[in-house]
Amino acid sequence: MKLSEPQALNRIAAYCSKAERCEFDVRKKLLAWELSDDAVRRIIERLRKERFLSDERFSRSFINDKLKFNKWGRTKIIYELRKRNIPESVYLPLLEELSGDEFEKQLMHILSVKARSVKANTEYEKKTKLIRFALGRGFSMELAIKCVNKLLGGDYEDYSS
Known part of the structure; x- marks a missing residue:
């Protein structure tokens, strides 16, 4: 499906407002909409600036959900965050907060x-x-x-x- 940049921005903003998302998931969705790399970069910058997108917020939510609802251990949580290209500097302090x-x-x-x-x-x-x-x-x-x-x-x- 090919979308224009403004259409993609509106759709992806709605997508991000429903739940915490990471840049990796957003980028994958935007590329599936056949947007150029420049358009993807501009949209992601705008989403970050307007606080629709935050890897730290996503990581905090992801860790909390997987620990409480899926009953995952530290190793599996780290593996899944790495799969989403979240930097260690973002998620390790959050995991250290957990006893x-x-x-x-x-x-x-x-x-x-x-x-x-x-x-x-x-x-x-x-x-x-x-x-x-x-x-x-x-x-x-x-x-x-x-x-x-x-x-x-x-x-x-x-x-x-």
Whole structure:
């Protein structure tokens, strides 16, 4: 679909006003509308100037949503932000604001729910499946082992030593 620059600006401003967006997503949408690189650059500058677009605001919202609603760990959140070309200088301070306790609470909650449905022949197999599940959600190996040990009793070695 080919749009003129003013039409694209109006549409993308409406798109940005509905939810927080990052520059990467906006740029992708504008390029899909077959706009020139100069037009895309001008539109993005204008959106930033008028505060429709902010990578920091997007990162804060993204981190909060993925932690609270999707129950993702630090690793998966960082991976997704990198995929969207958000600079580390933007999201690392936001992640540092979160205490490790928040990630631990989330992981304990999802592991306790998951533990009820895991089918395993041995306790070791159950712990392994739960740790793999936690890693898939983006939590660190150290935190996964710590939480599984808290939940089921600890005979796994501490990974950090």
